[in-house]
Amino acid sequence: MKRRDTLLYLSAAGLTVLANSSSAATPYPTKPLKIVVPFPPGGSTDMVARAFAPRLAEALGQSVVIDNKAGASTVIASDYVAKSAADGYTLLLTSVPLVTNPWLMKALPFETPQAFAPISLLVQSPFILVVQAASPIMSLNDLIMRAKNEKLTFASTGSGTADHLAMELFCLQAGISMVHVAYKGTGPALTDVMGGHVHLMFGNVVGAAPLIKSGKLRALATSTAQRSPLLPEVRTVAELSSKPFDVSAWTGLLAPAGTDPLVVTAISNELTKILKIPALRELLISNGTDPVGSAPADFQAFIVREMATWGKIIRSAAITAS
DSSP states (O other), X not given: OOOOOSEEEEETTEEEEESSOOTTSEEEOXXXXXXXXXXXXXXXXXXXXXXXXXHHHHHHTSOEEEEEOOOGGGHHHHHHHHTSOSSSSEEEEEETHHHHXXXXXXXXXXXXXXXXXXXXXXEEEEEEEEEETTOSOOSHHHHHHHHTTSOOEEEESSTTOHHHHHHHHHHHHHTOOOEEEEOXXXXXXXXXXXXXXXXXXXXXXXXXXXXXXTTSEEEEEESSSSOOTTSTXXXXXXXXXXXXXXXXXXXXXXXXXXXXXXXXXXXXHHHHHHTTOHHHHHHHHHTTOEEOOOOHHHHHHHHHHXXXXXXXXXXXXXXOOO
């Protein structure tokens, strides 16, 4: 993608690309953009940010800076962006806690989703339902039947995390119950599944795939509507149960509420193009994330649906944050 030497101009007629400035139009962007990531450097969300940021910078003709503001289950970063100027220069790259925190926490310093202007759903990453390789649980149906007659346990990376909620939704749909065992992170949880200390979990695909391929874990199903490119042979929960089931660890980009819709649309359009670049797609898929790219209205609808789904699950299971 070639660097643009022109600016995007906002006018009453809409968003246009002009070679010369106009007194009736406001140029964008005229300075670097900052993308705030609510997690430390090196994690999956940070990886997504650093993968697309240079290409977005090239497309817009301005540098894009990554600012990691970790802590408080993404609240610190989210609050910072929510209270930033709505000028399109400070953006939030966020994930599932955006839609679960309102139900898990007693109070937030901002309103979700009213505090933000959704730009694009960038990527989704499936969870893989796994058991110990030597487990007698051989299939999804086998799991459901055993759970109705035995006391099964499942691991998660923490109370209220996406993988925990995925299992609660699965149990609700299947009409079963299991004992939740919360861990601090994917590694310890998967280790105890492999050791037979807990029966199963929805593991993230990046951590689980190598263990499945090496024969240390057995995969029963994947959590998203479509199969994972990393494990295309593993069928989805929806395929196996004939019931709708689509749960992922997702990452999306937001601006503060009140940001000019033309700026939001401009950034969204560029991201859609960027996510079609073969080299970037290969990089993202190899790291367990499936490129999406959506219009702002579609991402807004996605957020509303996610909030409704997880609000119901969190209330019914009386889940609280770790």
